[in-house]
Amino acid sequence: MFKPKLITVLPELTKEQLGRDIVSGILVGIVALPLAIAFAIASGVSPEKGLISAVIGGFLISFLGGSRVQIGGPTGAFIVILYGIVQQYGLNGLMIATFMAGVILIIMGLSQLGSLIKFIPYPVVVGFTSGIAVIIFSSEVKDFLGLQMASVPAHFIDKWAAYFTALPTVSPETLAIGLTALFIIIFWPKVSTKIPGPLIALIVTTVAVRMLHLDVDTIETRFGDISASIPAPSVPSLDLGTIRHLIMPATTIAMLGAIEALLSAVVADGMIGGRHKSNMELVAQGVANIVSPLFGGIPVTGAIARTATNIKNGGRTPIAGIVHAITLLAIMLVFGSWAKLIPMPTLAAILIVVAWNMSEQHIFRQLLKSPKSDVAVLLTTFFLTVIFDLTIAIEIGMLLSVILFMNRMANLTNVGVITGELKDVEEEADPNTIITRTIPDGVDVFEISGPFFFGAASKFKDAMHVIGKPPAIRIIRMRKVLSIDATGLNMLKELVNDCRKSDTKLILSGVHVQPLFAMQQYGLADEIGEENIFGNIDDALDHARAILGLPAEGRPKEFVASVEREKKK
Numbered sequence: 067m068f069k070p071k072l073i074t075v076l077p078e079l080t081k082e083q084l085g086r087d088i089v090s091g092i093l094v095g096i097v098a099l100p101l102a103i104a105f106a107i108a109s110g111v112s113p114e115k116g117l118i119s120a121v122i123g124g125f126l127i128s129f130l131g132g133s134r135v136q137i138g139g140p141t142g143a144f145i146v147i148l149y150g151i152v153q154q155y156g157l158n159g160l161m162i163a164t165f166m167a168g169v170i171l172i173i174m175g176l177s178q179l180g181s182l183i184k185f186i187p188y189p190v191v192v193g194f195t196s197g198i199a200v201i202i203f204s205s206e207v208k209d210f211l212g213l214q215m216a217s218v219p220a221h222f223i224d225k226w227a228a229y230f231t232a233l234p235t236v237s238p239e240t241l242a243i244g245l246t247a248l249f250i251i252i253f254w255p256k257v258s259t260k261i262p263g264p265l266i267a268l269i270v271t272t273v274a275v276r277m278l279h280l281d282v283d284t285i286e287t288r289f290g291d292i293s294a295s296i297p298a299p300s301v302p303s304l305d306l307g308t309i310r311h312l313i314m315p316a317t318t319i320a321m322l323g324a325i326e327a328l329l330s331a332v333v334a335d336g337m338i339g340g341r342h343k344s345n346m347e348l349v350a351q352g353v354a355n356i357v358s359p360l361f362g363g364i365p366v367t368g369a370i371a372r373t374a375t376n377i378k379n380g381g382r383t384p385i386a387g388i389v390h391a392i393t394l395l396a397i398m399l400v401f402g403s404w405a406k407l408i409p410m411p412t413l414a415a416i417l418i419v420v421a422w423n424m425s426e427q428h429i430f431r432q433l434l435k436s437p438k439s440d441v442a443v444l445l446t447t448f449f450l451t452v453i454f455d456l457t458i459a460i461e462i463g464m465l466l467s468v469i470l471f472m473n474r475m476a477n478l479t480n481v482g483v484i485t486g487e488l489k490d491v492e493e494e495a496d497p498n499t500i501i502t503r504t505i506p507d508g509v510d511v512f513e514i515s516g517p518f519f520f521g522a523a524s525k526f527k528d529a530m531h532v533i534g535k536p537p538a539i540r541i542i543r544m545r546k547v548l549s550i551d552a553t554g555l556n557m558l559k560e561l562v563n564d565c566r567k568s569d570t571k572l573i574l575s576g577v578h579v580q581p582l583f584a585m586q587q588y589g590l591a592d593e594i595g596e597e598n599i600f601g602n603i604d605d606a607l608d609h610a611r612a613i614l615g616l617p618a619e620g621r622p623k624e625f626v627a628s629v630e631r632e633k634k635k
Contacts, residue, residue, distance in 0.1 A: 068175075068346050070130045072384040083382055090381035091389025097262040097375055098124070098139055098390060099397055101420070103285070103405060104413040105140040106364060108205055110152035111160070113285055113405060114293045114398070115362055116140050121296065121395045123354040123366030128387025130350035132343030133331040137372040137387050138354060142420050143322050144365050146201050146456045151315055153220065159312060161302035161359040166309070166316035168359075171323060171352030180328065180344025189436070189444035190463040191325060192429055197451025197459060199425035202417055208232075209283065210414035212240025222452050239280045244411030247271050251419050262375075264416045271412045285413075286406035294402030296395075299360040318457045319355075319365050327351050327368035337377045371423065439470045503603065508538035509610050511603075515546040518581070520553035530561060536568035539610045543603055545576030555588045562593050571613055574599045575606035 098120050106116025120139035127138030151160050174180070201222065207229050208218055214235035219225045247267040254263030275282050285292065331342040347368070354366050376386050433444050447463035505511055512529060542561075565572045577585075577599055585591040591599065600606040608618040 068349065069343075070346060070350070070384075071132050071134050071343065072129060075134060075383045079383060079385070084385065086380035087383050087386040088389050090376050090379035091386040092393050093260065093262075093379050094137055094372055094376045094381070094386065095390040095393025095397065096265055098137070098369075098372055098394055100264045100268050100408075100413070100416050101369075101372075102140055102394070103408065104416045104420075105142060105145060107285075107289075107410075107413060108142075108145045108202065108417055109140070109148035109364055111148075111157065111364060112289050112292070114402070115364055117394060117398045117402070118296055118361050119358050119363035119366050121391050121398065122361055122363055123358045124394065125388055125391035126354040126357060127327075127350050127366065127368065128384040128391065130346070130353055131368075131384060131387075132346030132350065133334060133368070133373075134340050134342070134383055135334045135338060135373055135376050135381050135386065136327070136331055136342075136347065136368045136384075137376050137390055138327075138351075138366050139369050139372065140364055141326060141367055141369050142202055142417070142424050143195070143198055143326050143367070144319065145205070146198050146451075147315055147318050147322070148364060149205075150220070150455070151312070155308060155312065157362075158302050159308055160364065161362075162304065162308060163312045163316045163319060164355050164359040164363075164365045165302065166312060167319035167323065167365060168352045168355030168357075170317060170320035171348050171355060173352075174320070174324060175345045175348030175350075175352060178345050180324075180348050186325060186464070187440075187443060187467040189433055189440045190447050190460070190467055191329075192426060192433055193444045193447025193463060194451045194456060194459050196425050196427070196430050197448045198456065199421040200452050202421040202424070206414035206417045206421075209410040210241070210244040210418065212237025212244075212282070212411065237281070240282050240409075240411050243271050243275060243280065243282050243409050244415050246274070247409075247412040247415035248418065251415060259378075264419075267415065268408055268412055271409050272407050275409050276407060283410040284406065285408050285410070288410060290406075292402055292406045294399055296398075297362055300362075301360065314457050318460060321460065323351050323355065323365060323367035324348055326370070330368035330370040330373050333370055334373050334377060337374065338382065371420075439473075443467055443470065503607060505607070506611055506614055506616055508614060509541060509607075510537040510539070511541045511543055513543040513546070517549045517551075518544075518547045518554035518557075519549070519551040526554075526557050527560075530564070536565075536570045539571045539573060539613060540565060541573045541575055541603075541606050541610060543575045543606075544578070544581060545603075547581055548578055550581040550584050552588075555584060555590055558585070559588075559590055559593070562590070571610075572598060573606050573609060575603045576601065 099117075102116035102120040103113040104116070106113050106119070109116075123140070124138045127136060131138070148160060151163050155163075204222060204225055205218070207213070208215055211233075212235075213229065213232040214237075215228060215232045219228050247270075250267040250270060251263040254261075254266050274280070275284065327347055328344055331344070331347055334340070335342055351367055358364065358366055372390075376390070381387075430444070430448075434441055436444075443463055443466045446466060447459050450459035450462055514526065518526070540561075542558075562572060564570075572594055574594060582591070582599070585594070585599075598609070600609065611618055
């Protein structure tokens with residue numbers, strides 16, 4: 067379970083596949099270059115921090131990960147939360163939050179929680195992903211249009227209000243470079259799919275700005291020189307108060323990283339017909355996010371687009387991801403100082419395309435046709451992400467999903483009363499249906515269908531008061547109750563006490579293993595009496611007749627015939 071995929075695939079690696087992995091790794095490294103720089107700048111940090119993250123994080127995720135083809139690095143999903151942390155707590159706070167997120171991811175992996183990520187509702191994932199895409203797009207409007215603004219407000223509504231105010235200051239030269247980059251990125255795949263469009267856009271616009279001496283902001287005019295080396299590791303200064311405030315942002319980073327990495331791994335499995343190790347993948351993500359900030363990096367995770375690029379270019383082992391990191395390191399060391407010439411509208415155009423792809427607008431529209439409860443979760447998560455805060459959006463989105471899930475589970479659980487006059491409406495072909503049994507006078511039979519948990523407790527309580535006069539014997543049929551929780555046990559305990567007060571005999575029928583074990587642990591089985599707990603309705607009814615002094619009727623002919631048929635099979 068915790069063996070890296072690299073160790074698993076090395077014995078079966080051929081020279082041909084090694085060559086394909088190396089070529090794919092080089093191409094993915096080139097694709098990752100402008101993205102790493104753009105994600106860093108959008109997150110509120112200097113460009114080289116994105117490259118450092120892609121080199122160190124990308125290497126560790128491939129070296130230790132549980133996927134054959136996962137490519138790791140900074141992604142757009144982190145931009146919103148990272149920018150907020152940098153603005154409020156500075157770079158030191160970001161390092162602490164990233165480190166904490168890494169620890170959380172390792173704990174999740176070692177606790178084997180990798181498979182639990184799939185239980186996060188799809189509307190929540192799409193809601194905050196689409197919301198992040200809208201925020202990324204909104205954050206790039208200034209650089210894409212070249213607006214003259216002292217600062218950009220942090221909140222969505224204030225940001226767009228400021229944009230409209232500054233609209234007369236649009237720079238034609240900046241807009242022209244941005245549109246050129248956008249045009250190249252969109253239409254270049256029709257010319258070649260081997261060389262990435264963002265790289266061509268970056269080269270063409272950088273040369274154009276340089277040769278034509280255009281008045282366009284570049285990385286150099288905004289940030290100065292870019293360091294062409296990886297700094298020595300350093301430990302962030304820890305402050306208990308800051309750590310306390312960063313617990314929720316760090317948890318959000320960990321959740322986002324886990325969700326995106328495992329989604330990417332699942333998509334990759336579908337493309338190559340493989341199978342990833344989710345828990346090992348989480349451990350690798352955790353290690354990468356612990357080491358990356360020590361060198362000044364930002365959070366990293368599995369990147370779906372770069373992973374897909376790796377697969378399409380022939381990558382099939384983690385060696386491709388390792389080569390991708392080495393390629394980025396080589397580019398950084400040799401050409402890093404040239405990166406300062408990249409125009410800001412070009413990076414804005416790259417992120418606008420990232421935001422569009424990330425929005426998954428076709429899936430968003432499709433989900434709007436889902437049940438109203440899912441639409442409510444989707445829109446709530448989306449608008450909370452855009453207008454307020456990503457952390458709040460995830461928390462409330464998950465809370466709404468849990469409430470809706472409990473409501474649906476409660477609706478699946480039914481409690482019905484069956485008397486001599488009111489039989490259940492099951493098919494007569496079912497040998498276990500009570501329609502073929504005779505219920506003696508003075509006996510009430512209640513049937514519980516579905517999990518008996520706190521969401522269904524009120525139904526049970528109401529059903530117990532359907533009949534005004536307490537019966538001599540009350541049978542609770544539980545053949546469709548596969549699980550029971552503490553609230554369900556407590557409701558049964560209250561029923562035991564009520565039966566004692568009214569001198570009613572309580573009998574249980576069709577009790578499954580989990581409910582029976584829970585009753586024994588709770589001490590409820592002793593209070594009811596194990597002699598009053600039966601495996602089927604016939605024994606329970608015979609026991610009721612014996613208490614009432616009536617002769618046993620025996621099993622119905624339909625039941626006996628069905629048993630004989632099963633024996634013959």
